Amino acid sequence: MKKMIKVLIVDDSAFMRKLITDILSNEENIEVIGTARNGEDCLTKLKTLKPDVITMDVEMPVMNGLDALKEVMALYKLPVIMLSSTTKEGASNTILAMQYGAVDFITKPSGAISLDLHKVKDEIVTKVLQSSKANITNLVKPLQTQKMSYNRRVFNSKNELDARSKVLQKPLVCIGTSTGGPRALQHVLTRLPNQFPAPILIVQHMPAGFTKSLAKRLDSICHIEVKEAENGELLKNGVAYIAPGGYHLKLKEIGTSVAIQIDESEIRNGHRPSVDVMFESVSHLSSFRKIAVIMTGMGSDGAKGLVELKKSGNTTAITESEQTSVVYGMPKVAAETNLVDEVADVDKIADVILKYIGM
Known part of the structure; x- marks a missing residue:
């Protein structure tokens, strides 16, 4: 019997939470064990729930996805997949999310409320499955975020x-x-x-x-x-x-x-x-x-x-x-x-x- 992959879905839109739940629940080895409406709600749910993977919206009220991601990685070290819009700000925030420890991201086809989310159904399922096997150890290590100084000889002319x-x-x-x-x-x-x-x-x-x-x-x-x-x-x-x-x-x-x-x-x-x-x-x-x-x-x-x-x-x-x-x-x-x-x-x-x- 295949191990069930337990997923927590975090999105401020009830409609998006329902769409993502329906997509993942149709997979025989994925179980949606809960949903949360923002980052703060996610952290509350994690006190009792033990998901294998979290899908996290980037833009949410109360506590956004980036702030929640940092807390999740610090406290729980769980694989997180970010859902992002393709706006300039959305792309920039997604790159920051990768720096903060997100395993991967999925682009919403048409903005925050994507009625056509089914277009990326296969991508959502695939990334949840592969993220459940990801090596989280390397994602929680601190990254170099400033230019380093070098002792190596550098060409001068x-x-x-x-x-x-x-x-x-x-x-x-x-x-x-x-x-x-x-x-x-x-x-x-x-x-x-x-x-x-x-x-x-x-x-x-x-x-x-x-x-x-x-x-x-x-x-x-x-x-x-x-x-x-x-x-x-x-x-x-x-x-x-x-x-x-x-x-x-x-x-x-x-x-x-x-x-x-x-x-x-x-x-x-x-x-x-x-x-x-x-x-x-x-x-x-x-x-x-x-x-x-x-x-x-x-x-x-x-x-x-x-x-x-x-x-x-x-x-x-x-x-x-x-x-x-x-x-x-x-x-x-x-x-x-x-x-x-x-x-x-x-x-x-x-x-x-x-x-x-x-x-």
Whole structure:
């Protein structure tokens, strides 16, 4: 007999609570054990209820979802899925929720009261199921939220930087991640020093409207520049380019430069952007030494692309360890290819990247 996953639904709308309850109650191994109308009510209910997963609306009166999330993580350490609108403020709050420890989020199709919530029915069910298995330990660890100071030697002149880059055959870092990814990216990118001598490409599974907020958040706390990738821009060292939600990130050589291509070609592995698509595009570049990193996430995206990268030669592969992955899916499947060079805890991945870069 399958273990029942017990869910607490938190939303200020009675209508939304009913819709979410109906969606989840139709699943044979999910049981809705209670509902709450705001964050304060949620904390009261948690004194007696013991859910396996909480779905939490972001915008609520009395106590909003962000404040409630912080309390839930501090007191109960439970997996929380945030439900958010696609407004600019909603996207920004969702990125904050990932920082505070939410496992994942779901975008409401049409605002706070979404009559068409059935459009994301499968996503709600899937994320509740996978969140019940998430590694919460890493979500309650404090994150670096300010720029770090470094003892590492940093390049002080353009000539020195250029000379070093030639020795290293123009390194390129490409990172793929999904569930738990925003926190993992924060762990890694905040530990990279300024004048980092390589471009960084990032695919984080996220819908349109959220990747720009993620990039802005990371840019504010990193020494390197972090931005949402734009079609046609040339790769620059020390810049991390995040694929826009809803678009694949590819590369195209233009003379001695490399330009980013953003397109809406076929969805791969259920995702656009897809890590496989990015890796496969990078594999066609012969003039770069590639460092491929696969971190926390459900599914297998990135593994096939890693195979293509390794076939092209001059590729070092790094995966996040099972111990720190919020969901040990993508790194596990990548490791099963037997092509991974190094496995590291998330807070050590930046050091491993720097080692292979030569810093």
